[in-house]
Amino acid sequence: MCQKIRMENVAIVLHDTRIPENIGAAARAAANMGVGQLIVSAPRHLDMERVLKVATHSASGLVKAMKVCSTLPEALGGFNWIVGTTARLGGTRRVNSSPADLAAKLIPMSSENRVAVLFGPEDRGLTNEDLQLCHELVNIPTAGFSSLNLAQAVMVMCYELFQARTRAPECHIPRLACRHELENMYEELKETFARIHYINHENPEHRLDKARNFLSRYQLRAREVSIIRGLCRQVVRYGSQCYKDGAAAGAAGSPKNQETG
Amino acid sequence: MCQKIRMENVAIVLHDTRIPENIGAAARAAANMGVGQLIVSAPRHLDMERVLKVATHSASGLVKAMKVCSTLPEALGGFNWIVGTTARLGGTRRVNSSPADLAAKLIPMSSENRVAVLFGPEDRGLTNEDLQLCHELVNIPTAGFSSLNLAQAVMVMCYELFQARTRAPECHIPRLACRHELENMYEELKETFARIHYINHENPEHRLDKARNFLSRYQLRAREVSIIRGLCRQVVRYGSQCYKDGAAAGAAGSPKNQETG
Structure with a gap:
């Protein structure tokens, strides 16, 4: 006490x-x-x-x-x-x-x-x-x-x-993401980075390692891992939507420049 | 010391x-x-x-x-x-x-x-x-x-x-991103999030605030800010490329599903 x-x-x-x-x-x-x-x-x-x-x-x-x-x-x-x-x-x-x-x-x-x-x-x-x-x-x-x-x-x-306290009150650290959650996130990041050509297929490790070094410095919480994974999925959906928009415009014979979001 | x-x-x-x-x-x-x-x-x-x-x-x-x-x-x-x-x-x-x-x-x-x-x-x-x-x-x-x-x-x-004094050798903290660099990054993130519909145009603040709360917990370095901004630009390029691919496929009469990877 x-x-x-x-x-x-x-x-x-x-x-x-x-x-x-x-x-x-x-x-x-x-x-x-x-x-x-x-x-x-x-x-x-x-x-x-x-x-x-x-x-x-x-x-x-x-x-x-x-x-x-x-x-x-x-x-x-x-x-x-x-x-x-x-x-x-x-x-x-x-x-x-x-x-x-x-x-x-x-x-x-x-x-x-x-x-x-x-x-x-x-x-x-x-x-x-x-x-x-x-x-x-x-x-x-x-x-x-x-x-x-x-x-x-x-x-x-x-x-x-x-x-003044005889024993310093401990600072509260909330539950952090566990190793499994982190690895699943890195896997999804890797796929997304490859998809958007942020890393190339032959040597995917260089930029992925950078991202890993960056993120591993932090005490990532489970819900922050969810935010990052949600963003990855949104980027994939965005690409699909762009493709569909392009295809529709192409089929209509008017492949004008992509509209900006 | x-x-x-x-x-x-x-x-x-x-x-x-x-x-x-x-x-x-x-x-x-x-x-x-x-x-x-x-x-x-x-x-x-x-x-x-x-x-x-x-x-x-x-x-x-x-x-x-x-x-x-x-x-x-x-x-x-x-x-x-x-x-x-x-x-x-x-x-x-x-x-x-x-x-x-x-x-x-x-x-x-x-x-x-x-x-x-x-x-x-x-x-x-x-x-x-x-x-x-x-x-x-x-x-x-x-x-x-x-x-x-x-x-x-x-x-x-x-x-x-x-x-404040410490006797234990402390970890070295390098130069961090200054407020200007951070605000430019948040601006680019906001634009990118809007573009990929991760946030909607009417109420852009909710998810942006979440990202801000998340990132502000960390001691972001200048080069990490560059990584995040580079990723934003890459996502934009990816969307443009997807659109072009779709347009080409549509013009050729074969708007098949977007290739993955």
Whole structure:
């Protein structure tokens, strides 16, 4: 059985946020991924109208239940495991997890523990003092510009937590054509290719091999084999019809050019 | 050796976007993750001042090099592999990748192919017609509210692509047919199917869509496109030859059954 993070035990904590729209956008991301709680700690400017507009209807429940704390220790008091996010590395910053590593670890952690994922203010992130309250740090890897938009960083973390599984779900592969079905198809292709002079009778293998190489790269399904065989039969019918049309025109003494389809 | 996606070969394509700030926020996400190009196709409202403000300095280079196209086929013409993103599932929407699966696949794909990741408008996403241009669809899994903020969806995809790594030696993927080559092939297939009455003139789309769905699952190479087009031409020649043979036989007063083989 595949295990997941208990998202209802996970909270997003936004500390010292400057821009109300970022709280709303973070709320929407958290709601999309099933996060259980949103907490804001010491927000600089909390305009609920602006928050709710960006949160959209989908996150309105999370925003209405949002807890507002005046200090960070108050916001984090009830949590068993606290993860700090940081864009800056080095120094005393003991980053020990990538988002994916963190997510894997939180699967067992979240089953009986309340987990907070903490984000600092837009312009400078969490201070060293803030990080003292965290059990571990996580950094979202970037290509060059390490400063992410706050709500986008929240989205990446929530996405990683939501989709973490102990065992990757297997991709579904539908029933493929069996060898018999494939060989019958190749036989019909060979006959059709010969009939339309796409291959010549003396050395039929060259172009047939090409078609075989082409088709064998794919995981052909039974119904796709039927499509190909149906096309072969239609080409044969087409030739017969052209011949009949020609014959009728010839017998009438007016073998004009073939009409185009 | 650990292989990665060649991010310089990846483009984010935003189609029919309503809100300039979303283009800017998507640009910032793309720049954070090292995406090579940003393209907007048929934007509703392109206010560059608003785009640049949200993009921040970090993405200003990407925004200034941004390509603006008036139609989606124009935007996608030069790409070898096109991934459509969709929040809606079911019906004919053949979602075959999670973001992580997609990212793993794009490691070999991106080494010699230009890859576009396509996002639809904020309010309703890509249409079925838009999706016809895609080789595969990807869906960002959500807990309940499936509609993501556009720029946040771009961030999740870019993040997955940027951090994808593989250790296993991957199979080599050669250059694939680009969108132009594919569309020319579909056009020729359509004409041929109509000519041989495999599709009827009143409702040509049904069987053509089937063929499209079938072929778009595959990573068609340029020379395979040539094989398919060569076969189309050969079928046309075959019909002409059958007609001539019939005409000759009819004129000679002996329109016997068409010879086989």
